[in-house]
Amino acid sequence: xxxxxxxxxxxxxxxxxxxxPERVLVSGASGYIACHVVKQLLESGxxxxxxxxxxxxNEKKVKPLQNLCTNAKYPLELAxxxxxxxxxxxxxxxxxQYVLHMASPFPAANPxxxxxxxxxxxxxxxNVLEAxxxxxxxxxxxxxxxxxxxxxxxxxxKDEFNEENWSVEDQCSAYEKSxxxxxxxxxxxxxxxxxxxxxxxxxxxxxxxxGPVLQGSSCTSMEIPKRLLEHRMIMLPRLHYGIVxxxxxxxxxxxxxxxxKAPGNRYIxxxxxxxxxDTAKILYEEFKPQGYKVPVTVxxxxxxxxx
Numbered sequence: 001x002x003x004x005x006x007x008x009x010x011x012x013x014x015x016x017x018x019x020x021p022e023r024v025l026v027s028g029a030s031g032y033i034a035c036h037v038v039k040q041l042l043e044s045g046x047x048x049x050x051x052x053x054x055x056x057x058n059e060k061k062v063k064p065l066q067n068l069c070t071n072a073k074y075p076l077e078l079a080x081x082x083x084x085x086x087x088x089x090x091x092x093x094x095x096x097q098y099v100l101h102m103a104s105p106f107p108a109a110n111p112x113x114x115x116x117x118x119x120x121x122x123x124x125x126x127n128v129l130e131a132x133x134x135x136x137x138x139x140x141x142x143x144x145x146x147x148x149x150x151x152x153x154x155x156x157x158k159d160e161f162n163e164e165n166w167s168v169e170d171q172c173s174a175y176e177k178s179x180x181x182x183x184x185x186x187x188x189x190x191x192x193x194x195x196x197x198x199x200x201x202x203x204x205x206x207x208x209x210x211g212p213v214l215q216g217s218s219c220t221s222m223e224i225p226k227r228l229l230e231h232r233m234i235m236l237p238r239l240h241y242g243i244v245x246x247x248x249x250x251x252x253x254x255x256x257x258x259x260x261k262a263p264g265n266r267y268i269x270x271x272x273x274x275x276x277x278d279t280a281k282i283l284y285e286e287f288k289p290q291g292y293k294v295p296v297t298v299x300x301x302x303x304x305x306x307x
Contacts, residue, residue, distance in 0.1 A: 021074065023048040024257065025096040027081065027128060028103025030061040032219035033143065033209060036250035037100060038068055038076065044254075045073035052081035052092050052103065064215045083124025089131035096135065098257050101128045102143040104182065114174035121178035122185050129189050132199055139200040139263065141256045144183040146207045146242055147176040149268060163205070163266045183266075200263035202256040206249045207242030207270035221246075224276060228283050228294050235299040236277050242270035 024041060028034050029051025041049045049072075053061050056078060065076060079092040083103055093099060103124065105117045125142070132140050151167035167180045183203055190201045209221045227233050252269050256262045277298050284294040 022097040024098045026051045026100045034102040035214040042069035042072040048074045050077040083120045086127040093131045093135045097138045099140045117174050118178045121182040125182045133197040137199045141202045144203045144205045145179040148180040148183045151176050202262045203266035205268045207244050209246045211246035231293050239276045243274045244269045244271050
C-alpha cells in the first residue's frame with residue numbers, strides 16, 4: 001500500500017493514527033450480530049470502533065449504526081469495504097490492533113449456483129486476513145457457525161458435538177459449505193504465515209441466533225419466526241436447532257479479543273436447543289391476541305434437524 005490518495009478505496013481520506021486507545025475493526029458492521037458487537041464495544045468505552053459497510057451512502061445501513069450509542073466515549077468510524085475487493089481491506093484495517101471479521105453472505109434460500117455464496121465467503125475471508133497480516137494486526141476473531149461443526153451423516157443421532165468436530169462438505173447446503181470452507185481457509189492461512197506476519201486467530205461458532213434486531217431491517221436469523229408470523233408454514237416441521245441470544249454472541253466476540261487462552265481455538269456458542277414447535281408456541285401466545293395466525297400443528301412426516 002503506497003498511501004496515494006488516488007488509489008485508496010472509498011471512505012474517509014485519513015483515519016486517526018494514535019496508538020491509544022486500541023482500535024477494533026468490525027467487518028459487516030450493519031449485520032444482525034455485528035450491530036450488537038458494535039453497540040457493546042461503543043458502550044464499553046475501551047476501544048475506538050471502526051465498522052465497515054458496503055456503501056457509506058446507504059442510510060438504511062449507516063444511520064442505525066450511527067445511532068447505536070450517540071454518547072460513546074469515542075465516536076464510531078465507518079469505512080466502505082466489499083468482500084471481494086482486496087484493496088479496500090488494507091485501507092479499512094489501517095491502524096487497527098484487532099479485527100472482528102463478521103461479514104459473510106447469508107441468503108434466505110439456497111442459490112442455484114452455490115459459488116454465489118461460497119466464493120465471497122472464502123475469498124472475502126482471505127482478503128481480510130491478508131490485509132491483517134500486512135497491517136500487523138494482533139488478533140482476529142472470525143464469526144463462523146455451528147454449521148461448520150455439526151453437519152454430518154450422524155447429526156440426527158449423535159448426542160454431542162464439540163469444537164473438534166467438523167461438518168462433512170458433501171453433506172452441506174451452500175450456506176453450510178460456505179461457513180465450513182471459509183473457516184478452514186482461515187485456519188490454513190494463519191498456519192502458513194511467516195513468523196513476522198503472524199497474528200492470533202479465534203473462531204466463534206454460534207448456533208441459530210435469536211434476540212433483538214437493532215438495525216431495523218430483516219435478517220436471515222429471524223426467518224423462522226417471520227415465516228411463522230406470516231403463516232407461511234401451514235404445519236410445523238420437526239426441526240430442532242441449537243440457539244443462542246444475540247447479546248451473548250456479541251459478548252463472546254468481545255471477550256475473544258483479549259482472553260489469554262483464546263488464540264488458536266474455536267468456540268461453540270449455543271445455550272440450549274429448541275424445536276420449531278417451541279418457537280411457534282411462544283409466538284402463538286404472544287401474538288394471537290394481535291390477530292396473528294401462528295400454526296401449532298406438527299407435521300407427522302418431516303423429521304430433520306437444523307442447526
